[in-house]
Amino acid sequence: MHLFNTEFGIYAGTALVAAFALGAIIHAVRGAGGTAALRRGLATGLVTLVSMMLARLATWACLAMLGGEDQSAALAGWLFGLWPGLIDTAALLLAGKSVLGPEGLMWFATIVGTLSGFFDGLWATHNFKGLGWLSLPLDTTWGLSGTTNGVLLHLVNFAWADHADEPQRGVHRYRQGFRFKSGFAFTQGAVMSGMDGHPPDTPLHDHEHLHVWQNRWFGPFFTISYLGWMAIMLLPALLIPKSGVNAFLRVEWLAYYNNPWELWAYSRGGYRDANHAMAWSVAKTLAFAVPFFCLVIAALVIAVLLVV
Numbered sequence: 001m002h003l004f005n006t007e008f009g010i011y012a013g014t015a016l017v018a019a020f021a022l023g024a025i026i027h028a029v030r031g032a033g034g035t036a037a038l039r040r041g042l043a044t045g046l047v048t049l050v051s052m053m054l055a056r057l058a059t060w061a062c063l064a065m066l067g068g069e070d071q072s073a074a075l076a077g078w079l080f081g082l083w084p085g086l087i088d089t090a091a092l093l094l095a096g097k098s099v100l101g102p103e104g105l106m107w108f109a110t111i112v113g114t115l116s117g118f119f120d121g122l123w124a125t126h127n128f129k130g131l132g133w134l135s136l137p138l139d140t141t142w143g144l145s146g147t148t149n150g151v152l153l154h155l156v157n158f159a160w161a162d163h164a165d166e167p168q169r170g171v172h173r174y175r176q177g178f179r180f181k182s183g184f185a186f187t188q189g190a191v192m193s194g195m196d197g198h199p200p201d202t203p204l205h206d207h208e209h210l211h212v213w214q215n216r217w218f219g220p221f222f223t224i225s226y227l228g229w230m231a232i233m234l235l236p237a238l239l240i241p242k243s244g245v246n247a248f249l250r251v252e253w254l255a256y257y258n259n260p261w262e263l264w265a266y267s268r269g270g271y272r273d274a275n276h277a278m279a280w281s282v283a284k285t286l287a288f289a290v291p292f293f294c295l296v297i298a299a300l301v302i303a304v305l306l307v308v
């Protein structure tokens, strides 16, 4: 498990040059003059390099703390990527052997950091003034699991979904792109999708922007507790009837609208019918959320203690 080795050196150098060239070409095609295109290319290359190094460093440090075994990699994979955790846990349970392991996880994080940095640099996403400078290191370390899904969203969206040119906002806004339901946006990491007609400082943008910072401040706890809440609410939503409300709506309300992370985001903007038969009040949500969050924290602590 090496932080720096020859393979990484070659990879980092190649990624820096490729990001610089692609950044300059894309901005030249979009109409930037020669010097401006080169400057944007340079910024793309530098942010790519920094993001890649931070993601690799964070994963290396996490693995070093957890012991650097296959089990450590599976746990770190859950915390800082979600998908690698799922893959390695399944592999360990079914075949007794990791697919990624520590070395593979470090490469996974390196590639996620590279792609995230490339899109951030390309669109000059981060504002390095004031507290804005925190967005880049948080996205590529503590918030890496959300950023992993954000990179997937970029890969699905970048060629067709009309990325808004809104530099230094700390977020990406695709006007079109992947979403679960028409009229709803979808945000992963710092990437918002399906946001046509919702520029900065409008209610839905404020809602989605809060999700971006929920991921930055709460990192793996946000991702795991958000998904955990959905999973736990699925069964009661399907099994407990409510007059006049079909099963689909019961799932939507219990798993999504009453999710504490959503209730918080809806307090910032977006429409949630507080008078709906399935709507929970803030007090009721807190009564369920506090013990649930304590359980998630206890589960995470037990998982760490089992591995180290």
Ligand SMILES: [Zn+2]
Pocket: 207, 208, 211, 262, 265
């Ligand atoms: Zn939301």
